[in-house]
Amino acid sequence: MSSSLVRIEAKGRCFPFVAEPKSAALLKQLSRTPKLTGVTAASRLEIRPAPETASCGIAQVDALSGGLPRGCLTEVCGPESSGRTSLLLSALAVATRREEICTLIDASDAFHPHSAAAAGVNLERLLWIRCGVNSPSSLLAHKRRNTTSLEEWERRRREDPVEQALRAADLLLQSNGFGLVAIDLAGVPLKTARCIPLTTWFRFRRAVENTPTVLLVIGEQFCAQSCASLSLQLRDSVLSSRFSVLSEHPSSNGHDSCAEQRPSHTELLSGMEIQAEVLHSRTERKPAQSVSTAFQTKAAWAG
């Protein structure tokens, strides 16, 4: 049976349409419609190729996540002493060894240069931006006596370290040419980090797209949500389990009797056992259940 054209009138406009269409004929017909010229059918959209990945310097995490995706936003979260900064330094060390130019936007001015040097970061290739300090413009505004409330609000907004970090990230991502841009929001209060608009993360994701830059964000909680291509949750497994036992069954004076027997100077912080979990990955199919791995860090003096 040959297909016959019918005319559908909607709001005074006529659209040629096919009655009892075959799919190919329908697509062909639609493609001739002037307004739909250049529109690709959803069924014919190409699958986005998997992004190139870069090693983060920790074999276990690379095996778990496939590495840090380039041109994407990666979020690493965890509480204090969960190994976020260790992972960041490791990623910076590997990137600088690849002779890439890296940037660390430090919202809480917490970066410890000697730790970075011990981790193997080439400091000459690392641009460190320390936020949350008095900028020249804010100093000038301070000196002006007759500032209005709006100017005062604007001054405070500029002095906000998170605001400074986001603006600096915006500028750097527009510059291109960086191998790794890291935003350290780990020391930022949770309330402030949650107030970052989602549009900011969308803008960052868009800016870094189709570039070889790895955008890495570390924090206490996930802020970028669906804008992140990879979300990693970290926690210190061994310390937590070991000390939780201690805290549940403390000795009479709150101290471990065994530990008391040893002088404290014989103890040494040799490292941490970190557990990493992939919570979200755009590059791979969602795992049926939570996938995690563990790795160990070593103290700089542990040899």
Place this chain on the structure above:
Amino acid sequence: MPYACIFVPDFPVEALLRAEPELRSQAVAVLEGKPPLQKVFAVNEKARRLGIDPGMTKIQVEPCTELVLRPRSPLQETAAHAALLDCAQSFSPRVEDTAPDTVLLDLSGLESLFGSLPEIARDIARRTSDLGLEANVATAFNPDTARFAARGFAGVTVVPEGKEAERLGNLPLEVLFTELISPNPTEEAVRLLETFDLWGVRNLRALCALPEIALSERLGQAGVRLQQFARGAISRTLVPVDPPLIFEEAMELDHPLVLLEPLAFLLAHMLDQVCARLAARALAAQELRLRLELDTGFHFVEDLPNATTHVRTGALGSLQRAESRGPGRAPVRQQNAADIALELTLMHSSKFIRTLQLPVPMLDPKVFLKLLQLDLKAHPPDAPILKVHLSAIPAQPRTIQGGLFLPPTPDPEKLELTLARIAGMVGEDKVGSLHLLDSHRPEAFRMQRFVPTEAEGQKEKPDDVSSAPVTALRMFRPPLRATVTLREGKPAHVVCSKRKEVQGEILWMAGPWRSSGDWWEQDGWARDEWDIAIQTPVVSRRSSVVSNALSLYRLVHDLLSGGWFVEGTYD
């Protein structure tokens, strides 16, 4: 040997028009002298058509409403002359600085580089125009013929070899008397010109036709020499100069500038000129120096008894400290961590100097303008601006060879702008790369300017992940003061008032690790470090449930002050 001459007619006016090109379509007269005895020193062609001549008083020309009057600016004339020399130097290394408005250059051997003589002359005219000067260009086979042709004929003129007398024949006799261009001609020149006028000799053709012996008998060797000039029969060698590589533009303002925005317009134009001059010499800028002469009254210097100079920069400026130095010594450079090293020098109470050191040689006026704007925004001058001097320190342009397998690096010009913008937000000394100092003192590092080094190809395997990552320390800046309860000489309980989560019983500790240093200095240090673990509350990811986790901190006991501090957390 072929020569070229670049001649800028009405040079004082052209020097002004170079700084204010919007006046090019108007009649302009340049005044000289002290008020009220100002006289017209030079005029352009449009003003000449209005009947304005050099020598007229200001009162005589003021009724002409179409005429724009400007005071003579020696600064701008010097800059225009330097630009003229740069233009000539961009074609030939043998350049004679004949007069402020005239430059002669040797063109021998340049045909293979730039083409035929007419092409070279056109190129010279084009490049002079790019530098903001409208000039006449003439080529000839002796220097003086080229000079007279440039003075006599507008535009580009090529005088063929052997046809000098024929080509120059129609020119008036005045071209031979270059002194007549100035308002005060010499008596000898005036006498000779009057004599020729009485004889009915008014152009060079008539002068060439005079019998040489009779001319010698009546006017002496001066007359014969003038005739030889008119015939193009005299040839001489050039006196080449090697102009110093100084690229400076200056502008004197009629009214003091208060706002930075109009200053940006002036700077944009001056930067265009400086970059054009640098480009003409195949150079780039390694450093930019902006010197502003300010209206006095707002700016003063205090000399302190301990030989330290404090520069008070008024209501808008900030109190900056500059090291004291003796008279005549080079200014001390303040090393900043930011990408732009800035220098504030007070040579005189009314001068304000900013220096922009660039990481690589650059030649983009737009980038320079933005950098200067950002710098002036952060460090505004504290008084109205009277004069603007802008100079560039030249360097060889950057040459790079990109590699297919090398990682991409940021574009230096773009990065410089970005870093300047970020420095404006967070502070100049808060952006840059790190340099660790050879000391065990805590925080022994220095911020330095970030200059991305070129990749050299990987010498080691980059993704070597065999070793475990290093446990990182996150610093609290400044360190958190803590109240520590000791039990048997060891910390047992810590309370940190500024950070509520850092408090509680110490569950594990290691230490003390004692260190000290610089005891021979005033700022010596001595401390005991402890690694401690305490329980901290953690908010769950999906809900607001608070659970407990253990955190590792570095606790420091300052042995000199006796205070306890939480310096950082292991993360």
